[in-house]
Amino acid sequence: xxxxxxxxxxxxxxxxxxxxxxxxxxxxxxxxxxxxxxxxxxxxxxxxxxxxxxxxxxxxxxxxxxxxxxxxxxxxxxxxxxxxxxxxxxxxxxxxxxxxxxxxxxxxxxxxxxxxxxxxxxxxxxxxxxxxxxxxxxxxxxxxxxxxxxxxxxxxxxxxxxxxxxxxxxxxxxxxxxxxxxxxxxxxxxxxxxxxxxxxxxxxxxxxxxxxxxxxxxxxxxxxxxxxxxxxxxxxxxxxxxxxxxxxxxxxxxxxxxxxxxxxxxxxxxxxxxxxxxxxxxxxxxxxxxxxxxxxxxxxxxxxxxxxxxxxxxxxxxxxxxxxxxxxxxxxxxxxxxxxxxxxxxxxxxxxxxxxxxxxxxxxxxxxxxxxxxxxxxxxxxxxxxxxxxxxxxxxxxxxxxxxxxxxxxxxxxxxxxxxxxxxxxxxxxxxxxxxxxxxxxxxxxxxxxxxxxxxxxxxxxxxxxxxxxxxxxxxxxxxxxxxxxxxxxxxxxxxxxxxxxxxxxxxxxxxxxxxxxxxxxxxxxxxxxxxxxxxxxxxxxxxxxxxxxxxxxxxxxxxxxxxxxxxxxxxxxxxxxxxxxxxxxxxxxxxxxxxxxxxxxxxxxxxxxxxxxxxxxxxxxxxxxxxxxxxxxxxxxxxxxxxxxxxxxxxxxxxxxxxxxxxxxxxxxxxxxxxxxxxxxxxxxxxxxxxxxxxxxxxxxxxxxxxxxxxxxxxxxxxxxxxxxxxxxxxxxxxx
Amino acid sequence: xxxxxxxxxxxxxxxxxxxxxxxxxxxxxxxxxxxxxxxxxxxxxxxxxxxxxxxxxxxxxxxxxxxxxxx
Numbered sequence: 001x002x003x004x005x006x007x008x009x010x011x012x013x014x015x016x017x018x019x020x021x022x023x024x025x026x027x028x029x030x031x032x033x034x035x036x037x038x039x040x041x042x043x044x045x046x047x048x049x050x051x052x053x054x055x056x057x058x059x060x061x062x063x064x065x066x067x068x069x070x071x072x073x074x075x076x077x078x079x080x081x082x083x084x085x086x087x088x089x090x091x092x093x094x095x096x097x098x099x100x101x102x103x104x105x106x107x108x109x110x111x112x113x114x115x116x117x118x119x120x121x122x123x124x125x126x127x128x129x130x131x132x133x134x135x136x137x138x139x140x141x142x143x144x145x146x147x148x149x150x151x152x153x154x155x156x157x158x159x160x161x162x163x164x165x166x167x168x169x170x171x172x173x174x175x176x177x178x179x180x181x182x183x184x185x186x187x188x189x190x191x192x193x194x195x196x197x198x199x200x201x202x203x204x205x206x207x208x209x210x211x212x213x214x215x216x217x218x219x220x221x222x223x224x225x226x227x228x229x230x231x232x233x234x235x236x237x238x239x240x241x242x243x244x245x246x247x248x249x250x251x252x253x254x255x256x257x258x259x260x261x262x263x264x265x266x267x268x269x270x271x272x273x274x275x276x277x278x279x280x281x282x283x284x285x286x287x288x289x290x291x292x293x294x295x296x297x298x299x300x301x302x303x304x305x306x307x308x309x310x311x312x313x314x315x316x317x318x319x320x321x322x323x324x325x326x327x328x329x330x331x332x333x334x335x336x337x338x339x340x341x342x343x344x345x346x347x348x349x350x351x352x353x354x355x356x357x358x359x360x361x362x363x364x365x366x367x368x369x370x371x372x373x374x375x376x377x378x379x380x381x382x383x384x385x386x387x388x389x390x391x392x393x394x395x396x397x398x399x400x401x402x403x404x405x406x407x408x409x410x411x412x413x414x415x416x417x418x419x420x421x422x423x424x425x426x427x428x429x430x431x432x433x434x435x436x437x438x439x440x441x442x443x444x445x446x447x448x449x450x451x452x453x454x455x456x457x458x459x460x461x462x463x464x465x466x467x468x469x470x471x472x473x474x475x476x477x478x479x480x481x482x483x484x485x486x487x488x489x490x491x492x493x494x495x496x497x498x499x500x501x502x503x504x505x506x507x508x509x510x511x512x513x514x515x516x517x518x519x520x521x522x523x524x525x526x527x528x529x530x531x532x533x534x535x536x537x538x539x540x541x542x543x544x545x546x547x548x549x550x551x552x553x554x555x556x557x558x559x560x561x562x563x564x565x566x567x568x569x570x571x572x573x574x575x576x577x578x579x580x581x582x583x584x585x586x587x588x589x590x591x592x593x594x595x596x597x598x599x600x601x602x603x604x605x606x607x608x609x610x611x612x613x614x615x616x617x618x619x620x621x622x623x624x625x626x627x628x629x630x631x632x633x634x635x636x637x638x639x640x641x642x643x644x645x646x647x648x649x650x651x652x653x654x655x656x657x658x659x660x661x662x663x664x665x666x667x668x669x670x671x672x673x674x675x676x677x678x679x680x681x682x683x684x685x686x687x688x689x690x691x692x693x694x695x696x697x698x699x700x701x702x703x704x705x706x707x708x709x710x711x712x713x714x715x716x717x718x719x720x721x722x723x724x725x726x727x728x729x730x731x732x733x734x735x736x737x
Numbered sequence: 738x739x740x741x742x743x744x745x746x747x748x749x750x751x752x753x754x755x756x757x758x759x760x761x762x763x764x765x766x767x768x769x770x771x772x773x774x775x776x777x778x779x780x781x782x783x784x785x786x787x788x789x790x791x792x793x794x795x796x797x798x799x800x801x802x803x804x805x806x807x808x
Contacts, residue, residue, distance in 0.1 A: 202738055202740050202743055205793040209789050209793055209800060213788070213804055220804065220805070544808060545808070547781065548781060548782070551781075551782045551785060555747070555786075558746075558750050562746050562747075
């Protein structure tokens with residue numbers, strides 16, 4: 001069973017005036033041909049299918065260049081709707097009246113369970129004074145159950161996809177005039193068309209994902225390498241630090257080993273000399289004791305000698321004392337003479353003063369002389385006329401005396417008559433001082449100084465004898481001269497060994513501490529990459545990224561080869577299938593039948609496939625440039641080749657004038673083939689079987705009609721102007737509105 | 738070609754197999770068991786393959802994150 005279109009109904013669709021029931025085409029599941037002359041409505045009917053299935057219609061372009069296609073597939077809009085709406089219905093409507101145009105397709109799906117649906121698509125248009133306005137577009141699906149038409153909420157688009165899937169429409173919905181553009185034989189359009197039939201969707205996605213992933217892995221690898229470089233610098237520093245630590249540890253271990261050896265030697269030496277050291281030390285102790293005695297004796301000797309010396313000195317000194325006593329007496333006599341002389345002078349002067357001055361003045365002057373005020377003070381007293389000593393007022397006489405005698409006297413300005421007196425005065429003064437000194441010192445000299453010294457000498461002699469006795473007793477008890485030269489050697493050797501031992505132990509302790517610190521540091525660095533190639537974590541990531549980068553590249557190459565393989569398989573199948581159809585289509589033409597379809601394929605830029613469909617002769621020469629019927633046959637062979645390959649669901653094939661470029665014989669062969677062997681429903685509009693002059697079927701048409709009559713699954717429609725109105729009216733133009 | 742068929746094509750590709758999973762039995766591996774195998778074998782290439790298949794419809798950010806998680 002196959003899926004098929006049971007009928008199509010048109011409402012005010014181009015020249016199909018009236019409601020759906022007035023423009024009804026019934027079809028069978030097999031071959032259905034609609035024969036009509038030009039401009040009767042074949043293409044307009046085909047457009048009805050296209051509008052339902054593709055939401056487009058093929059219209060002739062308003063202005064087109066010679067080098068471009070005259071037709072284009074367009075959507076309906078307010079500008080082109082006027083070309084689709086039947087002009088009589090338009091003319092009959094008044095301004096602001098709503099007009100409807102639409103298409104109904106009755107579709108039968110024969111899967112597990114037969115389903116019948118009617119797809120309705122309508123446009124409501126309002127006639128305006130200056131044109132048309134599209135109000136709404138209505139799409140609906142009705143289901144037919146046991147002859148009843150029922151509403152359903154099923155989606156219109158879902159059923160459109162079921163009738164002909166989007167990727168197959170270029171092949172199942174064919175329009176003769178546009179066959180070349182709709183079914184190209186080379187270039188991007190062919191590539192786009194054919195790639196729809198190769199299921200490389202997953203491959204394509206995989207390749208795109210893989211491409212992106214490759215780039216990402218490369219970026220990751222670069223990032224890791226960057227980190228590695230930074231880490232490498234740190235690593236090199238740490239490796240250097242580690243090397244230094246290792247060298248230090250080696251050096252310290254050597255050093256500590258040396259100290260252990262030295263310590264061992266010192267220990268041996270100490271042990272070796274310990275016995276003699278102890279003995280020598282004892283000897284030294286005895287010697288020290290003896291030395292002590294000797295020292296004490298020596299001290300006593302010194303004391304005795306010192307006292308003998310002192311005795312001698314004292315004797316000399318005592319002689320001196322006697323001579324000094326004698327000298328003092330002489331000087332004492334001399335002093336007395338001087339004092340007497342001085343007293344004479346003083347009494348003479350006093351008598352002089354007593355003669356000339358009264359008692360009061362004399363008293364005052366006497367007091368002044370005693371106090372010997374400074375000349376400046378005396379001058380001030382004269383100025384003020386008052387004595388600062390006794391507070392009396394000074395008369396003129398006193399002032400004169402003070403001014404002429406006392407002040408010059410105190411200033412030393414007296415005449416030289418007193419020099420002798422002054423010299424004598426000085427001499428007396430000096431003698432008195434000498435006398436006082438000697439008198440104090442020698443007045444009571446000790447004339448017996450020897451006794452104390454002799455006593456001291458005796459004490460020292462006694463003490464010395466006592467010490468010597470003690471020494472003798474000590475020698476008697478401990479022996480004499482026990483200390484030998486060897487003793488010094490053993491003591492110094494032992495003590496040196498002990499000091500060395502202590503020194504080495506300190507060194508060993510210090511170095512051990514230092515070693516422990518350095519070994520701990522080294523232990524912290526032990527996870528670093530070593531010289532034999534252990535890697536850091538970052539480096540592992542870099543290596544991993546590099547491995548994945550390589551894998552990604554290999555994977556992409558494999559993917560491309562899989563894609564290439566897929567396309568190649570498709571190309572081979574297509575070539576075989578198209579060729580099979582080509583041979584069938586050209587069975588009546590010997591020359592064409594000798595040729596064959598060749599599909600060229602290669603994987604081009606960005607892994608995109610490039611196809612070209614050619615016709616080659618038996619020698620492989622390219623015969624594709626012929627055009628005309630051969631070109632159409634090549635396209636039809638390709639189309640049916642594809643349909644045979646891909647259409648497992650068996651969709652209806654709806655074509656408008658697919659054989660327009662063929663000769664009558666070739667066209668007939670095509671229809672015969674379709675009638676007899678096509679597994680799909682065919683709805684084909686054609687004029688090849690119409691004779692315009694006779695306004696009736698030609699002989700091939702009749703022949704085909706006869707064949708169809710024998711086939712219950714097929715229909716034959718003749719569409720004439722009188723059967724379908726509007727033949728007498730031209731299509732509306734926009735400028736006519 | 739669907740995902741499972743593509744996975745089989747890749748896993749059984751002689752060149753890839755010899756180079757990247759020579760010692761691993763991939764005969765009965767499908768998309769559901771791929772990651773477990775990759776994880777058990779600790780094979781980065783199979784993990785990478787899993788990321789590819791698992792992210793065919795993912796955003797670029799998601800792919801980037803999945804790739805980063807491989808490290």
